[in-house]
Amino acid sequence: MKLSFIRGCFPSNLSIFVNPSISTNLLRPVCFSSISSPPTSLKPQIPLFLRPPLHSASVSDLRKWHDWAKNFASSVGTTFLDSDNGPDLDLLCRELKWLMEDAIEDHCVFSQMGIENNQTNVRLRMGIEELYNLWKQRIEERRPFQYLVGCEHWRDLVLSVQDGVLIPRPETELIVDLVADVVSNNEGLREGLWADLGTGSGALAIGIGRILGSCGRVIATDLSPVALSVAAFNVQKYGLQDVIELRQGSWFKPLKDVEGKLAGIVSNPPYIPSDNISGLQAEVGRHEPRLALDGGLNGMDDLLHLCNGAALMLRPGGFFIFETNGKKQCKCLAKYIENDIRGSFHSLDMVSDFSGIQRFPTGFHQ
Amino acid sequence: MLNSKLRKSCRSSTISLQNPKISYLFSSFSHKSTETPSGSCQFSHSGPENPILLSGFCSNSLPRIKNPNGFHQNPLFSSLSPSKNPISASGSFSSRPNFSGFCPNSLPNVKNPNGFHQIPLFSTLSASGSCSSSLPSSKNRCQSHQSPVIWTQSHYFSTEAVVEPSTTDGLTVEGIMASNWTILDESESDWRSHAAAVAQSIHLIKKRLKWKKLVVRLDMLSMQLNKPDIWDDPVHAGKISREHGSLMGKMKEVRAFERELLEHIDMIKLAHEENDVELESESLKALHRMRKNSKEKELQAMLAGEQDPCSCYIEVIFIYCCSSWSWGTESMDWAAMVMQMYKLWAQQHRYKVTVVDEMPGEIAGIKRATIKVDGEYAFGYAKAEVGVHRLVRISPFDSNKRRHTSFAAVAVIPIMGDGSTRVEINESDLRIERFRAGGAGGQHVNTTESAVRIVHIPTGVTATCQNERSQHQNKASAMAVLQSRLDQLEMARQAQMNALHTQSLTDITWGSQIRSYVLHPYRMVKDLRTSYEVSDPDSVLEGDLDGFIMSYLSASLDKDVDDQ
Numbered sequence: 001m002k003l004s005f006i007r008g009c010f011p012s013n014l015s016i017f018v019n020p021s022i023s024t025n026l027l028r029p030v031c032f033s034s035i036s037s038p039p040t041s042l043k044p045q046i047p048l049f050l051r052p053p054l055h056s057a058s059v060s061d062l063r064k065w066h067d068w069a070k071n072f073a074s075s076v077g078t079t080f081l082d083s084d085n086g087p088d089l090d091l092l093c094r095e096l097k098w099l100m101e102d103a104i105e106d107h108c109v110f111s112q113m114g115i116e117n118n119q120t121n122v123r124l125r126m127g128i129e130e131l132y133n134l135w136k137q138r139i140e141e142r143r144p145f146q147y148l149v150g151c152e153h154w155r156d157l158v159l160s161v162q163d164g165v166l167i168p169r170p171e172t173e174l175i176v177d178l179v180a181d182v183v184s185n186n187e188g189l190r191e192g193l194w195a196d197l198g199t200g201s202g203a204l205a206i207g208i209g210r211i212l213g214s215c216g217r218v219i220a221t222d223l224s225p226v227a228l229s230v231a232a233f234n235v236q237k238y239g240l241q242d243v244i245e246l247r248q249g250s251w252f253k254p255l256k257d258v259e260g261k262l263a264g265i266v267s268n269p270p271y272i273p274s275d276n277i278s279g280l281q282a283e284v285g286r287h288e289p290r291l292a293l294d295g296g297l298n299g300m301d302d303l304l305h306l307c308n309g310a311a312l313m314l315r316p317g318g319f320f321i322f323e324t325n326g327k328k329q330c331k332c333l334a335k336y337i338e339n340d341i342r343g344s345f346h347s348l349d350m351v352s353d354f355s356g357i358q359r360f361p362t363g364f365h366q
Numbered sequence: 367m368l369n370s371k372l373r374k375s376c377r378s379s380t381i382s383l384q385n386p387k388i389s390y391l392f393s394s395f396s397h398k399s400t401e402t403p404s405g406s407c408q409f410s411h412s413g414p415e416n417p418i419l420l421s422g423f424c425s426n427s428l429p430r431i432k433n434p435n436g437f438h439q440n441p442l443f444s445s446l447s448p449s450k451n452p453i454s455a456s457g458s459f460s461s462r463p464n465f466s467g468f469c470p471n472s473l474p475n476v477k478n479p480n481g482f483h484q485i486p487l488f489s490t491l492s493a494s495g496s497c498s499s500s501l502p503s504s505k506n507r508c509q510s511h512q513s514p515v516i517w518t519q520s521h522y523f524s525t526e527a528v529v530e531p532s533t534t535d536g537l538t539v540e541g542i543m544a545s546n547w548t549i550l551d552e553s554e555s556d557w558r559s560h561a562a563a564v565a566q567s568i569h570l571i572k573k574r575l576k577w578k579k580l581v582v583r584l585d586m587l588s589m590q591l592n593k594p595d596i597w598d599d600p601v602h603a604g605k606i607s608r609e610h611g612s613l614m615g616k617m618k619e620v621r622a623f624e625r626e627l628l629e630h631i632d633m634i635k636l637a638h639e640e641n642d643v644e645l646e647s648e649s650l651k652a653l654h655r656m657r658k659n660s661k662e663k664e665l666q667a668m669l670a671g672e673q674d675p676c677s678c679y680i681e682v683i684f685i686y687c688c689s690s691w692s693w694g695t696e697s698m699d700w701a702a703m704v705m706q707m708y709k710l711w712a713q714q715h716r717y718k719v720t721v722v723d724e725m726p727g728e729i730a731g732i733k734r735a736t737i738k739v740d741g742e743y744a745f746g747y748a749k750a751e752v753g754v755h756r757l758v759r760i761s762p763f764d765s766n767k768r769r770h771t772s773f774a775a776v777a778v779i780p781i782m783g784d785g786s787t788r789v790e791i792n793e794s795d796l797r798i799e800r801f802r803a804g805g806a807g808g809q810h811v812n813t814t815e816s817a818v819r820i821v822h823i824p825t826g827v828t829a830t831c832q833n834e835r836s837q838h839q840n841k842a843s844a845m846a847v848l849q850s851r852l853d854q855l856e857m858a859r860q861a862q863m864n865a866l867h868t869q870s871l872t873d874i875t876w877g878s879q880i881r882s883y884v885l886h887p888y889r890m891v892k893d894l895r896t897s898y899e900v901s902d903p904d905s906v907l908e909g910d911l912d913g914f915i916m917s918y919l920s921a922s923l924d925k926d927v928d929d930q
Contacts, residue, residue: 153835
């Protein structure tokens with residue numbers, strides 16, 4: 001039952017869009033009943049809210065779980081906030097509410113949950129024991145909420161995410177807006193070929209794929225097979241198989257055939273200096289893939305590589321935008337582009353994120 | 367120009383007085399008070415953090431307003447009707463130059479300096495019968511009252527629907543009403559009974575549509591549309607023409623219903639004369655059908671306001687009125703109960719409910735919450751709930767088990783359809799605040815906190831959304847709330863502007879108490895506006911609000927005034 005559902009959700013024609021070496025892995029049926037198991041397979045996990053409601057529990061049992069979870073969260077108080085700027089009680093309570101929304105088939109039941117000792121059964125997408133388990137992981141291990149429910153709401157998308165894939169950040173939403181601005185009055189870019197390097201969950205590729213014109217295409221690359229399998233799932237979910245092509249490999253390596261043809265390059269590469277990794281918020285440092293975070297000694301390794309590559313890969317007039325660690329890194333990068341690869345780009349700019357941190361260097365190829 | 371128009375309308379109405387079939391109708395026209403416009407609850411909002419800052423008014427709850435001199439009726443008319451003397455009538459009119467203050471928008475409390483309501487004058491247009499087809503523009507003022515010429519110039523926007531239909535022997539709906547035919551049970555096959563029932567419905571529908579004001583407004587709009595330069599401002603012209611179309615549609619529908627009734631009566635009379643049994647029974651059946659349909663039309667007319675069909679936001683804010691913290695908690699708990707009541711009410715009506723914003727209280731309840739209620743006529747019904755709701759009970763938060771009184775304020779904001787004119791929001795006028803942990807951001811931070819607060823700097827209006835799980839969506843939701851708030855503010859502003867020379871609307875504040883929920887020492891929920899009461903507070907708090915809503919809506923529309 002579970003497997004047939006999975007197959008239904010994840011059609012076999014996926015192989016067309018993914019590098020053949022991965023797709024053979026992808027099609028191998030693997031059981032993944034436990035969400036907490038490490039990502040040993042390349043079968044992407046189905047986000048909680050999309051799973052079939054095969055479980056059930058009484059309203060009063062759910063209530064019990066909810067009260068337990070809330071108390072558990074209360075015991076945290078501001079400990080996480082004080083230690084590494086982690087979630088406080090309010091945030092955890094909101095996450096608890098969302099976990100219930102995702103886990104309960106008909107979450108209108110919420111409103112009736114005040115009624116005591118209600119023995120009505122509610123259909124769940126996950127057993128109640130597993131709900132206990134998950135919340136324990138959230139509090140004790142600081143496992144990110146998005147990994148518990150297997151998805152992240154990003155822009156107007158609901159993207160599948162899982163261990164091994166970077167959870168897309170709200171700052172990154174802005175890149176899509178900026179690309180939308182750029183293509184809105186430039187048909188050449190709107191109908192051109194774009195690349196999202198280190199796509200992770202596929203967030204940027206999907207966001208951009210949805211704003212390009214009918215001829216616009218995106219190639220999304222990632223080194224991580226897990227990330228690619230998740231990206232493939234998300235691409236499929238939004239019906240963008242004909243727009244987005246997934247390729248495995250490091251940065252520009254899988255793009256040899258489109259050298260000098262790209263209309264735009266976007267990337268949210270790892271940019272955190274290696275030294276900072278150990279001091280990161282527990283949800284990030286302990287759980288998210290280092291591959292997607294660690295940008296080398298000063299965090300610039302991959303960004304510099306991307307800038308050099310962009311000069312080669314972009315067609316004349318092509319646009320680039322990268323996410324950086326902020327002000328200092330952004331300026332460094334801009335300086336590097338101006339001085340060291342002078343003449344390749346024009347209209348360089350540094351766009352700030354919503355907190356006012358200069359975060360996104362942008363520019364056009366000569 | 368307005369004066370001349372008034373004179374003219376007077377002339378045409380006085381002409382109609384010479385028609386013996388119609389003149390008696392005047393005796394039934396007493397214009398006791400102007401009603402509030404079909405416009406609905408409006409309020410302005412600034413700073414959701416501060417519950418007190420809300421201000422505004424609910425126009426429908428406006429009390430009946432008397433003239434300073436105590437006259438509800440236009441004395442001119444009462445003297446005019448028996449005399450049937452056109453000269454004296456027009457003479458009186460021309461001697462009253464004060465009517466230039468005529469307010470086109472039929473706003474509440476429209477008074478002119480001499481204390482007479484103006485609207486009843488115009489209402490003669492609809493009342494005075496077929497010859498009063500309101501003249502579309504002041505160009506046609508040269509007719510003499512001996513020869514009532516109906517001026518219908520096809521290229522003019524006119525209010526031809528104003529013409530009151532009648533049967534071949536001159537019977538009108540008002541005539542039927544005045545005949546006092548007994549209304550029997552629906553199952554009885556008596557045509558007079560059916561006709562009287564339908565006439566009664568039409569009467570009620572007209573009252574609910576504020577027929578007289580409708581006629582005046584339509585006339586105004588026609589006049590504006592007939593101006594040669596109207597399309598110089600296409601936005602304004604579009605607005606006028608849309609409203610004209612919509613009012614015309616309503617009017618035509620009622621007129622058609624009226625005509626249908628009268629035609630069937632004609633048919634029955636004819637059939638009777640010619641002993642055509644088949645025709646008679648057919649027409650009788652048709653009347654019966656009309657009678658059945660009329661109930662639905664009555665309900666439709668109850669929600670005839672421009673924004674009534676819209677979805678809406680319902681906002682509940684606790685009112686902090688005591689320094690003791692426990693009382694604050696009690697109020698916040700009450701606010702949460704009120705919100706829950708609306709959620710359940712909306713669910714019962716199969717409306718889609720989404721929580722847009724919720725600020726929980728420290729110990730219990732909510733400080734403030736906004737829900738979006740999606741569905742047809744959500745605003746039309748929910749607008750009846752605007753105001754302050756009062757709770758009396760033994761507070762569970764008081765260890766001494768004392769009785770507490772707490773208050774929660776309810777605001778309802780219509781979500782205007784795409785077709786209507788909306789306030790244009792300038793991106794540069796906005797300050798968008800995203801709640802975000804400080805520090806480096808980006809990959810350093812993983813937080814599910816994505817609340818967005820938008821401040822519209824010029825007005826200070828704010829909107830917050832934290833219910834969505836992405837910042838992008840929170841911003842979109844908050845923008846939608848902001849848009850609706852600004853739209854509502856603008857509507858209120860326009861209404862106020864139109865009412866400048868009349869009584870200030872701020873007299874009736876948003877803060878007025880509308881309903882009392884008593885759980886102790888006795889149990890009762892009572893609406894202070896309608897005196898409608900229910901002895902089972904639990905059912906009310908579980909969303910059983912329709913009794914209150916309907917009684918309020920009909921009370922505010924079906925006041926004991928003749929406002930056809």
